[in-house]
Amino acid sequence: MEGTGLHFGLEIYHKYIIKQIELLRKAGRPANAPQRLPILDYHCHVSPREIAEDRIFHNLTQLWLEGDHYKWRLMRANGVDERYITGDAGDYEKFEAWAGAVEQAVGNPLYHWSHLELRRYFGYTGHLTAANARQVWEHCSAVIGGGLSVRE
Helix, strand or coil, X not given: CCCCHXXXXXXXXXXXXXXXXXXXXXXXXXXXXXXXXXCCCCXXXXXXXXXXXXXXXXXXXXXXHXXXXXXXXXXXXXXXXXXXXXXXXXXXXXXXXXXXXXXXXXXXXXXXXXXXXHHHHHCCCCCCCCCCHHHHHHHHHHHHCCCEECCC
């Protein structure tokens, strides 16, 4: 199991969750105290290896588009050439293609999630479009700075 997502999940469980449960019980908390622990949602598009190695993301394409098959499907449905999805286009070119696709997706959860993330994590309150992709890229790049760690 070494190196698998299951191994990493078990490691986190034993390192953090069990420790929290033991501390709660030692403190005389009720038996149902673990039920009030936060929910940890491991459903994401970051591989267990990238989490374990604490990968650094340097731009929005790395954060948002690498490995996100939901975004890829939307881009393909909008006729985006594969070069801009999983191909050899540059990171900004891929982001610009995503911006053009997502602006067509009002009502799709991807549209709303993307804008929620822009607001929550980057402080950007506008709407992402192909026309303002450069502005959004630069705004978010300033927030990312030298890179964002998976664990930050």
